[in-house]
Amino acid sequence: MYDGGKIITGIIIGLVLLAFPIWYTHGTAPPRPEVKLPVKEKQCVQPKAYMKTNHMQLLDLWRDSTVRAAKRIYISDDGRKYDMSLQNTCMSADCHAKKTEFCDQCHNYTGVVPYCWDCHIEPKEPKEKSEEKH
């Protein structure tokens, strides 16, 4: 093998460089997303476990029911009534009043970019944080 030494060292250096993301971030896993739950409202429209796994299907249902069937009142399994509205029910002042502390936490962590907020208006949040960063 001509230049065997050089080739093998090259390959080793290449492999080390390729593995850069693994060894560079080793032991520094990003922090777990921390979701701040609403203080005032104790209960979501459905149990927490269901909301965790199925909130997207639920929101889809809400969307179709309100927009297409004009059925705007949702009745949860234990009989509470809700206005099916992302902007005015989910994100109301008593519930998930801050998108950055709730939705964004997990969505950013998992790299999910739902297009809800292209049109729907997120609740206003005080700008303190963003000003600190500048």
Place this chain on the structure above:
Amino acid sequence: MGVNRRKFLKIAGISTLGVVAKPAADALAVEWLDKRLGGFTIPETLLHLFHRPTGFTPGEALTAKRWAMVVNVKNCPEGCKACREVCHKVHNVPDIENPRHEIKWIWHGEYKHVFPGQKHEHIEEALKKIPFVVLCNHCQNPACVRVCPTKATFKRKHDGIVLMDMHRCIGCRFCMAACPFGARSFNWIIPWPRERAGTMPRFRKDKEPPNPEFPTRVKGVVEKCNFCAERLAKGQIPACVETCREVTKKKGMKPALVFGDLEAPDSEVRQLLRSHYTLRRKPELGTNPNVYYIV
């Protein structure tokens, strides 16, 4: 085991039945099937077995068999644009000056443009100057709904309102080509730019943030008047009609915009239609508009 010929034919047959049954029911006016489906197609109904639009119509909602509007143009106060302002305010419609990019839900047109088939040189002087309030006609036989490839625009079976489901709109603009009234606008530019500070009112003249009760739109969707479906659900009449009532009342006039159920014989709309000669825009096209004009 794979699908044999017999099984394949069975599945194909049942599927065809499923697709064909709804139009067939429509054609034959099979009411019980129609009622069971509640305005959805059979494939949609099958989908609902897994993905059901649960929910109930709110009790306070205003309901009708067929919503309609009567525009009494001569009651329109001079220079008044209140209906347009309030509509565009509550529905977060941007004020874009460039007529090529403009978004309109309700606007004022001239007689010759609103009734192009009726114009001639010698029409009544007054009519030449009066602004005619124009909006989506919520046709009984809407051309836009027929051409929409995704069913993003649809007619609500229970009250005849023609609505847009922005989530489904792919921006093909077939509906704009089909609508003979120019009632639809396309978002050529980002109407509500999202920036660090939130939703920017860049195209609102009042520079105020959007109405948080109603969503905004993105670039690439078509939008139009929704007869205030979201307000009707809360038991309120359309914003334009409400404002028109207030404005004209202050001036001691009768309202220029009247809203009501066309199928209810005693409704305000029907009373006006009974006692006045009314026009509709381009009735010859057969779309059967639900906005009437008293000139």
